[in-house]
Amino acid sequence: KAGVTQTPRYLIKTRGQQVTLSCSPISGHRSVSWYQQTPGQGLQFLFEYFSETQRNKGNFPGRFSGRQFSNSRSEMNVSTLELGDSALYLCASSPPPTGGAGGELFFGEGSRLTVL
């Protein structure tokens, strides 16, 4: 069974640009969540999608957005990149029935974004 797949694995952008990251969850998982990991702030929750609807949102500015498609694949977008957005962005999926809610999360290897 394939795990959570994130693309691209590495990318470099400059300030002011935007970036889109993709996440393919494990087959059958309908909940997808995103986390940002930085040395200074650690692991922080960005948002969660379940059945194409945003179910939870962390404390990030509106420059961070996401969406989920009908096949449960998810994308997150960061617009007007800042130096502080340099981070490892991790996607996780969780199995039904509820997705999340105390359940095990399966993480991808992440997309490492560097903003110059």
Add this chain to the structure above:
Amino acid sequence: AQKVTQAQTEISVVEKEDVTLDCVYETRDTTYYLFWYKQPPSGELVFLIRRNSFDEQNEISGRYSWNFQKSTSSFNFTITASQVVDSAVYFCALSRETSGSRLTFGEGTQLTVNP
């Protein structure tokens, strides 16, 4: 507000030593979940264990064991007879009953097991 504290930033041990990773949490909820995840150098977090707030039984899985004590708000993780492959960053995390996949993570403990 919820908070997880892992006071040990880095731990270094020699192979076959036992090591305990500490985790202290804060929450006002009566129902919550506690987790431990392992992050190897490849980056993905690997689930190790989940405990709900009503289950204070300690658990042992091979060389791993967990001690959950609500009285001290702690959920400590012990690796017995550590191995080099145990080297990783370990995260303790907390979630609310109604928060879906929203986990509050601790800062992580970098464990290095030397041969």
